[in-house]
Amino acid sequence: MHATFVEQSDPLAAPLLAELAFEYSSRYGRTRDEMYQDLVTYPSEEFGAPDGALLILVEGENPVAGGAFRRYDEVTAELKRIWTSAEHRRRGLGRTVLRELEHEIARRGYSRIFLTTGPRQPEAVGLYLASDYTPLFDPTRRPEDIGVHAFEKSIALSASPRPREFLSA
Template sequence: MSKSPNSGITVSTAEVDAAESVVLLREYFAEMTARYIGRQPTDSEIESSMAEDPSTDLSGDTGRFLVARVNGRPVGCVGLRHYDEHTGELTRMFVVEPSRRQGLGASLLRAAERAAVELGMGAIRLDTRGDLVEARKLYADNGYEEIEPYSDALYADHWFEKRLCGMNSSQASRKIPRTAY
């Protein structure tokens, strides 16, 4: 488990089907759906979104699911999956509304980058929507560069990548137990 310089913030792996993970993923899908359709989604619309884009590949041998906590309370998450042999794909980046603008997004990104290096990934890619302006700023501010589309994801408008090989040892090379990032 890594402790952020921001007091009380920790980021660690979690099973994607654990109760706290499911709650965070449900909130993520509710917000993404609401922002896309311009209204609060129904429970059935949230369930449909979750079923159409499952998160099962974010654990075990195929990826990692990381949860950020403030004083033990889950407040954010990010998923990392293998895109190809040497590249990871970041997904499900989310911080609950009351906990935003406190450095949690950057803490989640750093933890995902450390996990990616540990998994042998030399780069991380991601896609995001045009309306997620704050997410695009977070990625750019943390060294992610906009690239040409690498996928035909239905809702993607922007694609980013960060090469990890240039990370120094304190950022990436230290050995971290699989269950704690």
């Protein structure tokens, strides 16, 4: 498995966008095509250097997980589009994506991460809580009563590359 940074239009990003469109439509009611159009017409420069990035984890030749970040403000990166292929869930790939993105975010000079997820994505909420993100909402309330679930995390600045111990030859 290896990690690679790509442009939004790269074929490796296509499964991420297609599955996210399906997931969002099945959970929030808009059509898959509407969701897909929102995703593919989002300004790709938001996820480009120097302020952002789109990461894909590739196993063999297949994209299996990914995620992106963009500039939120001078010190904050915003995570977007965290995804694991339906066939590859429950393998810790979401955590791997988060670690890789956090490292790149720190390398780019950000000291804080912000993100939001929806009330019908309990798996995402669980991932962020288990990855030491601080909820900016009352987690004892019902998800539907909260609406958008915002999180934050402070990170240490780093200029050195992190070993990629999860990658195998």
